[in-house]
Amino acid sequence: MQREALSQFTDLVERHTDQWYRVALRIVLDHDAAQDAVQEACIKMWTHWASYRGEAQRSTWAYRFVVNEALNIQRRSRSKSSVDPSELAGVPDSPYFAADAALAALYGAVAQLPEQQRLVFQLRYFDELPYAEISQILGTSTGGLKANYHHAVAKIKKIMVGLNLDLHAES
Amino acid sequence: MNPSTQPQSPRDGITVPSEFAADLAARSTEAARRTRRAPKTRRIWLATAAAAVFAGALLILRPHAAPSAGPTPQLTADEAWSALEQGDVTLTEDELLELAELHGITTL
Numbered sequence: 001m002q003r004e005a006l007s008q009f010t011d012l013v014e015r016h017t018d019q020w021y022r023v024a025l026r027i028v029l030d031h032d033a034a035q036d037a038v039q040e041a042c043i044k045m046w047t048h049w050a051s052y053r054g055e056a057q058r059s060t061w062a063y064r065f066v067v068n069e070a071l072n073i074q075r076r077s078r079s080k081s082s083v084d085p086s087e088l089a090g091v092p093d094s095p096y097f098a099a100d101a102a103l104a105a106l107y108g109a110v111a112q113l114p115e116q117q118r119l120v121f122q123l124r125y126f127d128e129l130p131y132a133e134i135s136q137i138l139g140t141s142t143g144g145l146k147a148n149y150h151h152a153v154a155k156i157k158k159i160m161v162g163l164n165l166d167l168h169a170e171s
Numbered sequence: 172m173n174p175s176t177q178p179q180s181p182r183d184g185i186t187v188p189s190e191f192a193a194d195l196a197a198r199s200t201e202a203a204r205r206t207r208r209a210p211k212t213r214r215i216w217l218a219t220a221a222a223a224v225f226a227g228a229l230l231i232l233r234p235h236a237a238p239s240a241g242p243t244p245q246l247t248a249d250e251a252w253s254a255l256e257q258g259d260v261t262l263t264e265d266e267l268l269e270l271a272e273l274h275g276i277t278t279l
Contacts, residue, residue: 006204009200009203010196010200013196013199013200013203014193014196014200017192017193017195017196017199018187018189018192021185021187021191021192021195022181022183022185022187025185026183026185035195035198038195038199039195039198039199039202041199042199042200042202042203043199043202043203043206045203046203046204046206047203047206092184092185094185096185096186096187096188096191097184097185098184098186099184103183103184122183125182126181126182126183128182
């Protein structure tokens with residue numbers, strides 16, 4: 001039983017680590033911290049493996065751990081840092097991140113959003129997740145998510161217009 | 172996330188090499204597996220403690236079974252536990268109650 005669970009867990013991790021790293025990196029904006037987030041999330045996933053009740057897909061259930069762990073690391077990091085968050089560029093620091101000026105500006109704009117809007121925008125725009133799945137990950141109603149996404153896009157457009165750049169996000 | 176919702180090409184500008192992803196997956200899996208060793212260790216400790224109590228009780232409750240001369244047999248906790256699990260040794264209800272009373276065991 002334990003062996004079967006471990007096999008399923010390993011399979012899940014191997015299939016989704018790429019995605020989890022990207023999600024974590026976009027939240028914590030740091031290569032090492034993103035790896036820590038994935039690793040800590042995996043530890044918690046495995047610790048709670050048996051408590052999964054099938055209310056969401058296993059991958060969605062796992063995604064929630066990654067997002068929460070990345071947010072925890074981000075909050076801890078901000079509480080230790082003396083730098084004003086609004087002064088941070090918001091662009092991921094990773095050897096695997098490559099962006100043109102427009103994408104870098106988009107990250108900068110996303111960094112200025114409130115946390116919930118930032119999360120919803122990232123999961124919807126970057127990961128192209130359906131609202132139903134984002135709702136399961138963040139534990140928020142789809143109506144609230146749509147409102148958050150709408151506000152996020154409006155703010156980002158305003159910022160991008162000010163920079164004379166375009167964003168191809170649906171509103 | 173189900174495969175149908177996986178973006179075909181990352182819109183976020185982050186391209187993760189497969190070698191890095193595989194390495195991170197391996198490290199994460201190993202870290203998780205290491206964490207889960209704690210309960211197993213606790214189970215072994217409990218089994219060992221129970222076996223030690225049991226082995227000691229054997230000598231108290233069945234002194235006639237103990238050799239009267241020669242070196243004292245060294246029964247390890249694992250051996251005692253295996254013997255109990257395999258049914259090689261049985262205790263009567265009275266002996267169990269006496270054992271429980273001796274060690275202050277009131278609940279299971």
